[in-house]
Amino acid sequence: MQHVIEFQDVEKRYGDKTVLKDLSFTIERGERVTLIGPSGSGKTTVLRLVMTLEELTGGYVFIDGKPLAYEQRGGKRVPVSKRDQKQLRTRIGMVFQHFNLFPNMTVIENMIEAPVHVLGKSKADATERAHELLAQVGLPDKVDAHPTSLSGGQQQRVAIARALAMDPEILLLDEVTSALDPEVVGDVLQVLRDVAATTNVTMLIVTHEMSFARDVSHRVMMLDGGKIIETDDAETIFTNPSNERTQQFLSAVLRND
C-alpha cells in the first residue's frame, strides 16, 4: 500500500543549525498522527516541510508516492518542477497558529477564493460548499462577516473551514489553539474532533493539548532534537511510554494540564 506521506532521510538546516536529521517515517491514508516534543524539537518544521513552506535541505518527502520537493534522477538529487509541486500541493491543507485569514476579504470570499481559482469549481458550487462548512464549524451566520470582526476562536474555525473547502487529502494542524483564549479552545477542538469523526482526511497535528491528541490521534510521534525517539499508538504513548525522555516530557506537560 502507498503511503500518504513519506519522509526519507529528511534533513533540515538553517545555516549551520540542524533542526531535523535523518528523519524517516510514513503516514497512511486516513491516519491521524500527532507530533509531540519539547519546543525546538522540529515538530512544526515537519509540517512546514509538507506544506512546502520551508526549503528541504536534505532527503526526500513523498506525497502519495510522488516526490514533493526533490527527487532522485540519474543518481542525483534534483528539485521537482514547480508545476508538479503545485499540483501535488493542492492535496494538502494547513491551519495555522495565527489563522492567517485574508483580512481584506469577507469570510465567504476567503473560503471560495482557492476552490474557484485553484480547483476550478464554479462560484455557485464553491459558495454552497462554503455554507455547508460554515454550518459545520458552527458559524452559519458569519458568511459575510469580515475576519477582523470575529473573535480568535471564530477566526480559527473559519480557517479550518477554509482549509476543508479545498477537500484536502492531508490536513496539517500547526498549534491551532496556541494563540486562542482558554475559553474558546474547546470550541475549536470540538470542531476538529467532529472533522476527525466525519471524514477520513489524513491529519498531521502539532499541539500542546494532550487530551485532544489522545482522543483524536491514531498514533503519536515523540520528537526530540530533530529525531523521532518514540512512536506508538496514542493510548500506549500516554499511558505507558517506553522511552525515558518521553516519560519526562509527558509528566512535565500533563502536570500542567
Place this chain on the structure above:
Amino acid sequence: MTIFAMLTSKVTGTVDTPDIDDTTSFWRWDFAWEVLPEMLRSFIQVTLLVTVVGTLIAVVLGLAIAILIRVLPRPLAWFITWVANFIRMTPIVVQLLVVFYGFVWMEPMTIALLVYGVHYSTYMSEVYRAGIDSVPTGQWEATTALSMPATRVWSRVIIPQALRSTVPSLGNYAISMFKDTPFLIAISVMEMVTTALEIGGFTYRYIETITIAGLIFLVASYLTAVLVNRLEKRLAYKH
C-alpha cells in the same frame, strides 16, 4: 483692460497701464481679480494636467517596478533597482532637460507628463516596496497552503493589503509633484508660477500673482490630502 489683452498687446506697446503704475499699494484687489482667471487657466491646463497624469503614470509604473523587483530573477531585479535609484537620485530638472534636448521631436508637454510620471514612479515604488514588506509572512504562507496562483496572490491578497499602508505616502508624493511643476520652465512650458512671473514682468506687480499662485497650490494640495484621506478610509478593513 485684461491681462490677457496686455500680454497680447505687449509688442505693439499700446498697453494702457494707468492703474498698474500705482506701485505704492501693497495689495490691490481689483488687480488680483483681474489676473485670477489667467492664473487658474495656466493651473488647470498645465499644473493640474501634469500632476494628475503624472500621478496616474507614477502610481501604476511604481507598483509595476515594486512587483517586478520582487518576482524577477536576481540580475534583472538588480538592474531595475539600479535604474530606479539612478532616476530617483538625479534632479527632475536635469531629467527634463536631458529629454528636452535629447529628443527634440517630442512635444514639451509630452516630455513633462513622461518625466514627472517616471521620476515619481521611482519614489512610489519605494513606498509600494515598504507596503509589500509590511504584509505579514502568514498571509504569504496562507496563499501557499491554498496553492493560489501568483496572479491571484498579488491581485487579491498582497496588493490590496499593501495599498492600505501606502495611500498616505502616495498622496504626499502627488502633492509634492504639484510643487515640483514650476521646474517646467526649464523646458519652456508655462505653468502657473511662470505665468505669475510673466504677468509681473509686464505690470511690475508681483505680490498678487505670486500670492494667488501660492493659494491655488495650497487649495489644490489640501483637496488632494482630503481625497487621499477618504481613499485611506475606504481601504480600511471593515468591521
